[in-house]
Amino acid sequence: MSHPLEMPDVRHRAAVLGSPIEHSRSPILHNAGYEALGMDDWEYTRIECTAEELPAVVGGAGEEFAGFSVTMPAKFAALDFADEVTDRARQIGSANTLLRTESGWRADNTDCDGITGALEELLGGRFGRARRAIVVGGGGTARPALWALAQAGVTDITVINRSDRSAELAPLLSPLGVAFRFAGFDSDLAAAARQADVIVSTVPSVAVEGREQDLAHAPVLDVIYEPRPTPLTVAAAANGYLTVDGHVMLAHQAYGQFEQFTGRPAPREAMRRALEASLG
Template sequence: MSDPVRSRRTLRAGVLGSPVAHSLSPTLHRAGYVAAGLTDWTYTAHEVDEGGLTPFVADLTEDWRGLSLTMPLKVAATGLAESVTDTARAARAINTLVRTDTGWAADNTDVHGITAALREAGVDGVDRATVVGSGATARSAVLALTDLGATRITVAARTPQRAEALRDVAEVGLEIVPIERWSRTGAPAVISTLPGGEANAAAAGHIDDGLAGATVLDVVYADWPTPLARAAADHGARVVSGLEMLVHQAARQFELFTGKSAPVAAMQAAGLAALGQTPDA
C-alpha cells in the first residue's frame, strides 16, 4: 500500500523578476502556507528577465499553480496569458499568472492591495484623492481610488506630460499639477507611488500643513519610515506603509493560487519581521 504522505504531489508557485533577490514575496507566501497548514506547497524566487520569461513559463510542469511577477515582466507577460482581467488590462500591468485547465490567466493584484490597505486604514467612500507620481504604479493607484469612490483625482507629477497618459485609466475627473503641489490639494486620501531614495526625499521637501487629517499611503516599504512618510506624519497625516499594500496583494495571489482564504495577519507579521519593523513602526 502506498504511503499517502509520500505520494502527495508538491504544488509550486514562485516569483519571477530581475532583480528578484530583494523580493519579500517568498517570505509572505511561505508564511501563509505554514499558517494555513498547506504543507504540500512551495514558493521560490527565480531571476528571469524579459527575454527569459517565455521559455521559463513554457518549461513549467503541471505542478506549478501560480506566478508572481515583478519588474520588468509586468508588461511582457501579456502574450503568455489566455485571459486577462479587466483590472490588469486597465492597469496595463500583470503581476499574477494563475494556471487554469486551459492555460494561464493574468491578473493585477496591486489594485486590490492598495484598496485593501486604504480600507483597513479607514479610507472608503472618498470623493477626492491625490496620486503622487505618474509611473506604472500610478495607474493601479487611480484604479484603486475609483474603487474607493473617488470621482476627482489630482495627479502630482514631476513630468506633467507623462501624467496625461493616466486620463484613460478610468472615467474620473483628473487634474494634473506640478509635484511641488502634492500636499496642497486638500484631498483626504493620498497615494505616493514614488520610489524610495532621492525622489521620495525631494517630495518630502514640498510639504505643508495641508495634509493634516489626511491618510497617506507611501508604496515604499523598505527603510521605513521614508522621508515622505516622516514628513507627512509630522504634518498631521495618518501614514500607511507600502508593506500593507504588499501584504494584501500577496494575500490575493495566495487565494488565487491555492483556492484557500489567506492568513493575512500571519503574512503581515512575517513581512514586518523580515524588515525588522514593528506594527507601529
C-alpha cells in the first residue's frame, strides 16, 4: 500500500491503526462521511501498526493527520502514549481514539458509544430499564461494554469467561455501583441467560461454540460482524429474541471519532449505508 503522504491533493488525514489491519471497515465509514459532506481534501486510510510501533507511528505523523482510530492490539498502547486522557478512557482502561490537540494527543474511547448505540437499537426504550446483563468475554471489548451497561443503569452483570478476571475488572465496575460475578462456560448458562435483560458477546463465535442454545434466552448484541449472522444471534432469533450484530456497534463508535477528527456532525445515514453496502 502506498504511504498516505504520497497524495498531495489531500490536506487532512486520519487513519486506523492496528495489526492485522487490512480487514478494517473503518475507511469505508469515514470516507463515506467525507464524501457526503463534500470534504474532498480529507482522506482516511489504514496503517499496519503494532502496540510497540504506535509511539513512532503517531509521534512521527505529519501535521495533516488530525487523528487516529486504534484497534487491537494497540488500544492499551494508545492510552499510555497520550498526553491527555478522557475520564471514560481512563476508567475503561484503553483507547480507540487519538486526537491531535494544541498540546499533543488526547486519548478517548468511543467503543462505549458503539455499545450504547447498538443496545439502543436493540432494546429501544427498554434499554434504560435493563438491570441485569450478561457480558461474554473479559478482554478489550468487554471493558467498554461493561462501562456502557453501567452508565445505562445496569446494576447486575454476569461476566462469562474462561478465566476469572474479577481482580482486573473490580476497579472498573465497583466504583460504578455494579454487582458482578464471574461464570465459566461450564456453568448453568441457560439459567443465567433467562434472568438477563440483555446479553453482549464480545468474543469470536468459536469461543461460544456449542453453548449458543444455552445463551439464546435474551436479546443479544454480538460484536462480531463478519461473518454475519453469528450462530449466537441465529439461535436467539429462533427463540424469538431481538438481535443486533457488530456492524451497528462499529458504525456508532465511528460517528464520535468522525466528529472529533473533523469538528463536523457525522452524516450518520450516509456512513451507515456505505458500511452495510460493503457487507452485502
